[in-house]
Amino acid sequence: MNHEEALLSAYLDDELSVQEKARVDAHLGVCPDCRRELEGLGKAKKRLAGAGRRAMPPDLIADIESRLVKPWRARWFPVLGRPQVLIPAGMLAAAGLIVGLWMGLTSREPDQYVPLEPLLAAHARYEAESLVPEDNMVADSYSLHVANADGGDSQQ
Amino acid sequence: MSREKPSSDGSPVSEAFSELIRQCGEKAYNLAYRLSGNEPDARDLVQEAFVRAYAHFETYDEKRPFETWLFRILHNIYLDGVRRYAHGHTVSLDAPSPVEDSAWEEILTGEDPEPAAGMMREETAGLVQKALNAIPVHYRTAIALCDIEGLSYEEIGKIMSCPVGTVRSRVHQGRVLLRRAFEDLEKGGRLQ
Numbered sequence A: 001m002n003h004e005e006a007l008l009s010a011y012l013d014d015e016l017s018v019q020e021k022a023r024v025d026a027h028l029g030v031c032p033d034c035r036r037e038l039e040g041l042g043k044a045k046k047r048l049a050g051a052g053r054r055a056m057p058p059d060l061i062a063d064i065e066s067r068l069v070k071p072w073r074a075r076w077f078p079v080l081g082r083p084q085v086l087i088p089a090g091m092l093a094a095a096g097l098i099v100g101l102w103m104g105l106t107s108r109e110p111d112q113y114v115p116l117e118p119l120l121a122a123h124a125r126y127e128a129e130s131l132v133p134e135d136n137m138v139a140d141s142y143s144l145h146v147a148n149a150d151g152g153d154s155q156q
Numbered sequence B: 001m002s003r004e005k006p007s008s009d010g011s012p013v014s015e016a017f018s019e020l021i022r023q024c025g026e027k028a029y030n031l032a033y034r035l036s037g038n039e040p041d042a043r044d045l046v047q048e049a050f051v052r053a054y055a056h057f058e059t060y061d062e063k064r065p066f067e068t069w070l071f072r073i074l075h076n077i078y079l080d081g082v083r084r085y086a087h088g089h090t091v092s093l094d095a096p097s098p099v100e101d102s103a104w105e106e107i108l109t110g111e112d113p114e115p116a117a118g119m120m121r122e123e124t125a126g127l128v129q130k131a132l133n134a135i136p137v138h139y140r141t142a143i144a145l146c147d148i149e150g151l152s153y154e155e156i157g158k159i160m161s162c163p164v165g166t167v168r169s170r171v172h173q174g175r176v177l178l179r180r181a182f183e184d185l186e187k188g189g190r191l192q
Helices: A005-012 A018-030 A032-050 A060-069 A072-080 A083-106 A117-129 A139-155 B015-036 B039-055 B066-088 B117-133 B137-148 B153-160 B164-188
Strands: none
Touching: A005 A018, A005 A032, A005 B164, A018 A032, A032 B117, A032 B137, A032 B164, A060 B015, A060 B039, B015 B039, B015 B066, B015 B117, B015 B137, B039 B066, B066 B137, B066 B153, B117 B137, B117 B164, B137 B153, B137 B164, B153 B164
């Protein structure tokens, strides 16, 4: 027996051509299995149709309309605020900070060479000046006293 | 219908588009609910579908029903979501919905011997949704559009982007699977 199972749903939905419908009708007349199958499919269809539509939440229309009129910033902010965007962005920023710090530390120039001679000379002059008596620390005699002190040192 | 779109600077949505939302919102929500199986996802799906329809309104062919165009957008958004989910999980479009199974007793809540008609409808709807969730996406979409929305195979083909022959096959296979799911729920309490 050539069963017509594959056509039974379309038969129920009235989606067969005239020829196909005639063929299925003829087959159903002689095939109790297909009649049972048709009955089962019909019950499933009826049950699904009988469930009816889910009522739409009353605030949904307002929600839809509010999404349609939002400025682009408001529409993009939720996207930018998502973890899929925030986490990579945070990781990128942290990596940039670490690289920046590392580059700053490694690219520092070595300490400049500081010649010691002028410092030592200045120190010697300070010591020499301290030998000048406090009451003679005047502009006119200052050089003479320094000269005398140098001369005295060299004579000793 | 006017193709005029409101600007995005906070001005109200055009009356024409608001009317389309009111006309098709409930059907779109119902399809979204039948596909996703829960209210939060259904809300997101419907909102996203209308946002995209609004953004691409210039491409809408006025000679065709807006509802079919909207359903097609909604279906594509849902498939994208399933594919993204499947990418990170071991499911496919041929698998049942990734919705947790519930026992028959959890669906038929309450022990009142004569429950109110409203509660009976809720229970029937809950059972139907459980059975639908057990069916792979393509079959679920086909029978939801055919049996709940009452669309023709040709309209379903436009929404699902497939030939009428494929729709015929999906509707039949979906109905066979739905019947088995009902039987499993009633016999064992849980879906196979």
